[in-house]
Amino acid sequence: MNRIASLLADFQAIAADPKKQLEKYLSAGKKVVGCMLYFCPEELVTAAGMVPFGLWGAEMIVTNAKSYFPSFTCSILQTILELGIKGEYDGISAVMVPLLCDSLKSMDPNWRYGVKKKIPVIPVTHAQNRKTRAGIEFTTLQYQGIRRQLEELSGRAITDEDIAAAVKEYNRHRAMMRRFSAAAGRHPELVSLPARNAVFKSS
Amino acid sequence: MTEKNTSGEKIPAKQRLKEIAEKVTREAWEAKKRGEKIGWCASNFPQEITTTMGIPVVYPENHAAAVGAKGGGQRMCEYAESMGYSSDLCSYSCINFAFTDIGECQELNIPLPDFLLCCNNICNCMIKWYENLAFKLDIPLLLIDIPRLSNFTCDDDRIRYIRAQFDDCILKLQEITGKTWDEEKFKKVMDISLRSSKAWLKAVDYAKYVPSPYSGFDIFNNMAVACVARGTEEAAEAFEQLAEEYEANVKNGITTFKGEEKYRVLFEGIACWAYLGFTYRTLRDFGINITSTIYGPAFSFLYQNVDELMAAYSYVPNCNCFEREVELRVKDAIAKKVDGAIIHMNRSCKNWSGKLYELERQLRLQAGIPTVVFDGDQCDPRAFSEAQFITRIKALIEIMEENRRKKEELNE
DSSP states (O other), X not given: OOHHHHHHHHHHHHHHOHHHHHHHHHHTTOOEEEEOSSOOOHHHHHHTTOEEEEOOOOSSOOSGGGGTSOTTSOHHHHHHHHHHHHTTTTTOOEEEEEOOSHHHHHHHHHHHHHTGGGSOEEXXXXXXXXXXXXXXXXXXXXXXXXXXXXXXXXXXXXXXXXXXXXXXXXXXXXXXXXXXXXXXXXXXXTSOHHHHHHHHHHO | OOOBOTTSOBOXXXXXXXXXXXXXXXXXXXXXXXXXXXXXXXXTSOHHHHHHHTOOEEOHHHHHHHHHHTTOHHHHHHHHHHTTXXXXXXXXXXXXXXXXXXXXXXXXXXXXXXXXXEEOSSOSHHHHHHHHHHHHHTOOXXXXXXXXXXXXXXXXXXXXXXXXXXXXXXXXXXXHHOOOOOHHHHHHHHHHHHHXXXXXXXXXXXXXXXXXXXXXXXHHHHHHHHHHSTTSHHHHHHHHHHHHHHHHHHHHTOOSOOSOOOEEEEEESOOOGGGHHHHHHHHHHTTEEEEEOTHHHHTOOOOSSHHHHHHHTTSSXXXXXXXXXXXXXXXXXXXXXXXEEEEEEETTOHHHHXXXXXXXXXXXXXIOOOEEEEEEOSSOGGGOOHHHHHHHHHHHXXXXXXXXXXXXXXXX
């Protein structure tokens, strides 16, 4: 196996078994915060010394979550809730739920009543008039509230320097992902679509 | 003040309200013909802005509901699907997409807009719907973003954000329409809107009497004005007359419900406009009257000052935090002495339907009532089954009967 194939296999293994990755973090004594789709301020989680963990559901039969979501709800949300109710995310310190779509708005109460207090919800509200001064101020205040909640969960203060370092790290990471995406697009013979998906999912 | 017709007879409030709703669309047509700029407006956009500035607007949601009630829902939804829109989208939006493309509709026509006024306190689908229109028609879109409440009350951060958008929207509307803002008129509009809201709430609350002095379906027919014209004197007067009429019905022991009120229920969700007649007749024939809906509080914006006005637009159903949504229903169900609840799992409305199963459990738990859920859609008849509706209603009646029998046994 060449180096690219070997690396892709590693990404594939991580993407195929998020539970294993979660257990790895937890057994290492790290605190983990679940991040639902899309646009959670992961930088704040990292700045708090915790691990942001993407929740993307699974391909599975939904049973318990059907008591909360109607069948025509987005399957990603149904299966995230299903996994939550079944205890697959046990050990996570909290889940962040961005209220960016109508089904995510219902995820907030459905998670609180379905999974209950063992994993608390941190709602994430973004201003939709995001470029105005009022919109920027509102989102900033929301992020400050989330910062305080994360400080409570992690048991440590988040400094401005912590945030700056996390932003720097994420900028580097995202630049690398853009570079990978462009390179993978140029070389489909080396990186198949499922492999590309696994790289993004594992990230 | 009670208006009279040419024969000197009192015009019933129901008719006055119908005429006021029609007048809103008529005035928009007339303004359009005069060359004025007219807008399309989301149902829970702060109407205080447009009323104060005298800007004519029409409401695509109300238009879609009317098209649905008149039998055009499926045709228009299928047209939108043929354009490439998903059948999973809100049927109000699909009807509107179809109407915008065709430019006319046999059920009801409204003038095409020169600008769009969007507010997402009812759902985020509104934003994508109106962005789509703005792109297709190449016209300005003004959005007042009212974030869903995560806590029981609207905090100062939200109030400040909404108020800044309110001010920004007024400036942009002045540029678009050439009309001006008058602070004194705004205060007057606020006063009238409050008067309308209180009168509407008062009228709706007469359902606490047994039997109710009105049929619950009257709410579906009368609520349009509470949405589109509550800042006008004539709306306030018509709602006050409606409350007076219901009060008189209570005193005289009469009701607009055509049948014997054997059971009283809470109806959760938007009406199935395409099956309004069928659902009305079915419930009436079983002796079921709707005495509780969210439409009373939904269109009652109660405030004493500008900050409270901003907060009031956060307290609309679907923008509230879940616990506040539950409390509204439980209090109303108890006040209106309901025997059960009928819950509409509305395929169109992901925001409303997404939390209905837990809402159902909380209603059972906190109001102590039996509930049934039926599948349907606000405007697309393909998601509704007459047989399922009847089966669910019969099941509810069985439980309500059993509960009544047990209660009587306890009292003996």
